[in-house]
Amino acid sequence: MSTSAPIRRVVVIGAGYAGVMAANRLRHLCPPDVEVMVVSPRATFVDRIRLHEHVATGRSAEVPLTAMLTPGIRHRLGRVQRIDAAGNRVLLDDGTTTDYDYLVYAVGSGAADARRASLNDLEAAHDVRERMRRLPPGATVTVVGGGATGIETAAEIADRRPLRVTLVTSGVVAPMLGPVARRVVRARLRRLRVGVLEHARVEAELERHLLLADGRRLASDLTIWSGSFAVPELAAESGLTVDRLGRLLVDERLASVAHPRIFGAGDAVAMPAERQAVLRMACATALPMGAHVAEMIAAEFAGGSAEPFSNRYIGLSMSLGRGHGVVQLTDGDGRPKRTVYVGLLAAAIKELTSRYALGSMPREARRAGSYRWKRGWEGEPRPRRSIMTAQLR
Known part of the structure; x- marks a missing residue:
């Protein structure tokens, strides 16, 4: 009488930038008998950095997961209700x-208040687009938040739609x-x-207007929250x-501080304070984290080791409507340098950057190690190659 060996499995919760990258690299690095399973509530990947374009132009921001994942990865459609860390299930x-x-915890982020119109997920973006479509020419749209998304x-809306747009931020723009x-x-x-109100905090969203902290009322037929x-x-x-x-609190390896079989990547994890202070919520952080988590778990299976996570930013790009943009070069910690690109050149760089981010995942699905990032922290020596990273070269 024979008994089959128990299945060895890595479960990835989430199919965003971090989750898909982690799953693809895991499939290549882990032994063939290890099952890689992705759990997510939809059969598509949502390219969140394109959602502002989807709202203004209708451009699709979805890609079938079958086109993003390495063959052999199992996709389970659904939501994880609870993680039983003690039972590993x-x-x-x-x-x-x-x-x-x-387990890879890569659940991403969403709106701070789901009742408010936002572009933090696909359903919210669909709702904003539909509500904006019903607005008459000349109606007022207010975007709250002076960061890149806002x-x-x-x-994009001001450039593409016949609407009056105001940007409100509690601090300064950008x-x-x-x-x-x-x-x-x-x-x-x-x-x-675009009207710009800086140092203006929104106290409340009321019927067709906003109440500011200084008592002013701002007319708004549609308010989009991005702050x-x-x-x-x-x-x-x-x-x-x-x-x-x-x-999820993780250490410098991106492992849970309390549960060594759980690793985290993307917006929903927090590294030690000195590292977290320089990380931004962006695909430029999620993709490297996802790739690194895969290397860590593969090293665990192989009995080897991998260096702690590290990342150096290069710059920040932003679209400013059709044919316009701005690119700010930065040091590894994201602090601005003097070099800035603007106009059509910056728009082209932004477009190439966005295409690279999306394309990096199916490229990793086809060839292990095709995605690379600038490792090492600003001001610190570059890490030596580990067993796992050496396999990818």
């Missing part, structure tokens, strides 16, 4: 459970940019006739160790 919304040897959204790039953003928004994000409560509700924002 997850409970799904259909009542079934799935065991795992290792600026790109305001510029605080992550240097003074030259910030002046470029302001000038472009003026050219698009704050929140992470799912799955980690906290599962009893995992999280920070005050509900993000």
